[in-house]
Amino acid sequence: MTSPIAFIDLAAQRQRLGDKIDAAVLKVLNHGGYIMGPEVKQIEADLAHFCGAKHVVSCANGTDAIAMVLMAQGVKPGDAVLCPSFTFAATAEVVAWVGATPVFVDVRADTFNMDVLSLEAGLRKAREIGLNPVGVIPVDLFGQPADYDTIEPFCAGEGLWMICDAAQGFGGTYKGRMVGTIGLATTTSFFPAKPLGCYGDGGAIFTNNDELAAMLRSIRIHGQGSDKYDNVRIGMNGRLDTIQAAVLIEKLKIFPDEIDARDSIAKRYNALLQDLAIVPEVQEGATSVWAQYTLRLPGFDRDAFQADLKEAGVPTAVYYPKPLHRQTAYRRYPVAGGSLPVSDRLAAEVVSLPMHPYLSEDVQDHIVGTVKKGLFNQRKAAAE
Numbered sequence: 326m327t328s329p330i331a332f333i334d335l336a337a338q339r340q341r342l343g344d345k346i347d348a349a350v351l352k353v354l355n356h357g358g359y360i361m362g363p364e365v366k367q368i369e370a371d372l373a374h375f376c377g378a379k380h381v382v383s384c385a386n387g388t389d390a391i392a393m394v395l396m397a398q399g400v401k402p403g404d405a406v407l408c409p410s411f412t413f414a415a416t417a418e419v420v421a422w423v424g425a426t427p428v429f430v431d432v433r434a435d436t437f438n439m440d441v442l443s444l445e446a447g448l449r450k451a452r453e454i455g456l457n458p459v460g461v462i463p464v465d466l467f468g469q470p471a472d473y474d475t476i477e478p479f480c481a482g483e484g485l486w487m488i489c490d491a492a493q494g495f496g497g498t499y500k501g502r503m504v505g506t507i508g509l510a511t512t513t514s515f516f517p518a519k520p521l522g523c524y525g526d527g528g529a530i531f532t533n534n535d536e537l538a539a540m541l542r543s544i545r546i547h548g549q550g551s552d553k554y555d556n557v558r559i560g561m562n563g564r565l566d567t568i569q570a571a572v573l574i575e576k577l578k579i580f581p582d583e584i585d586a587r588d589s590i591a592k593r594y595n596a597l598l599q600d601l602a603i604v605p606e607v608q609e610g611a612t613s614v615w616a617q618y619t620l621r622l623p624g625f626d627r628d629a630f631q632a633d634l635k636e637a638g639v640p641t642a643v644y645y646p647k648p649l650h651r652q653t654a655y656r657r658y659p660v661a662g663g664s665l666p667v668s669d670r671l672a673a674e675v676v677s678l679p680m681h682p683y684l685s686e687d688v689q690d691h692i693v694g695t696v697k698k699g700l701f702n703q704r705k706a707a708a709e
């Protein structure tokens with residue numbers, strides 16, 4: 326290998342885009358509409374066209390995106406919102422922001438996504454302790470849509486809304502539906518390392534609900550009403566910068582091609598590694614955007630495995646070494662059924678390999694060869 330292997334190679338993408346982004350950013354610098362400039366409207370229209378959502382409300386990041394929907398729904402102290410424990414902190418953090426209680430539920434070992442049986446247990450738990458359950462936030466973890474065929478009817482039957490946290494999953498599909506068109510609303514993040522990322526922070530909310538979209542647009546700008554200086558509700562400063570919108574317009578054009586490339590790489594990794602480790606599964610009828618390619622290594626010394634790979638120049642990462650219900654800030658919140666064994670197990674077993682659309686077959690082969698060696702070393706050490 327000549328150059329170091331990147332875990333996510335934004336430089337290769339930048340090279341492919343050539344001077345298109347430079348020109349797009351320069352255009353914003355010259356027209357001067359840095360806040361809510363024309364590119365913001367444009368990217369919202371482009372994203373709506375891409376996924377088929379009726380409304381797209383761009384915003385400052387994927388955390389605000391969820392928070393804004395919770396604010397619009399009037400979530401308040403005493404309310405419970407059910408979310409998986411095996412996710413990034415933002416999913417539950419925003420529930421606490423609005424004074425409500427996140428109730429943690431377990432995930433499925435095969436897809437890493439919310440388990441409807443644990444969701445049922447979480448709902449019972451919330452009611453038992455006197456909370457008022459109002460909604461569920463399934464997460465499309467590592468790029469794969471959650472198990473909406475089970476979660477959606479469950480929510481409908483219990484009168485709960487569903488906000489899909491697709492910070493990692495935008496661009497995916499679920500049984501003929503594009504991510505962005507499922508649930509009351511879907512949120513995403515354009516953090517640079519996400520499958521569709523900008524060059525800073527950014528996010529968006531997708532919804533088919535006219536009333537919600539209007540409320541989100543108001544919340545995004547301090548709760549403004551039709552008169553700019555008569556704020557009609559409590560909102561926030563949640564806007565997407567025009568420069569980031571300009572970056573996203575260019576990146577969205579190559580996104581479908583990048584998704585295909587990610588999928589081919591993941592399939593190739595799976596074919597080459599399936600006999601050696603537990604490789605990630607995509608549910609029948611779903612497509613993943615492979616925000617992460619994550620193996621499970623039960624019984625292995627993960628630290629030693631990662632150290633071997635690092636030495637051979639292959640970066641790895643662990644998402645997530647601690648499920649939320651074990652983290653200091655979240656330990657005090659209720660847990661479905663008293664424990665979340667799958668989240669605990671996954672946190673101990675998972676490791677993610679380099680994944681981005683610009684991994685050549687040579688580099689993939691080098692990564693796979695190094696993973697094989699690392700697994701062999703671990704097996705040998707265990708046998709000694």
Ligand SMILES: Cc1ncc(COP(=O)(O)O)c(C=O)c1O
Nearest residue numbers: 386387388413415416492514516
């Ligand atoms: C599942 C999930 N939800 C929410 C977020 C928050 O997005 P942002 O970093 O844009 O605020 C992230 C980002 O890492 C995420 O992975």
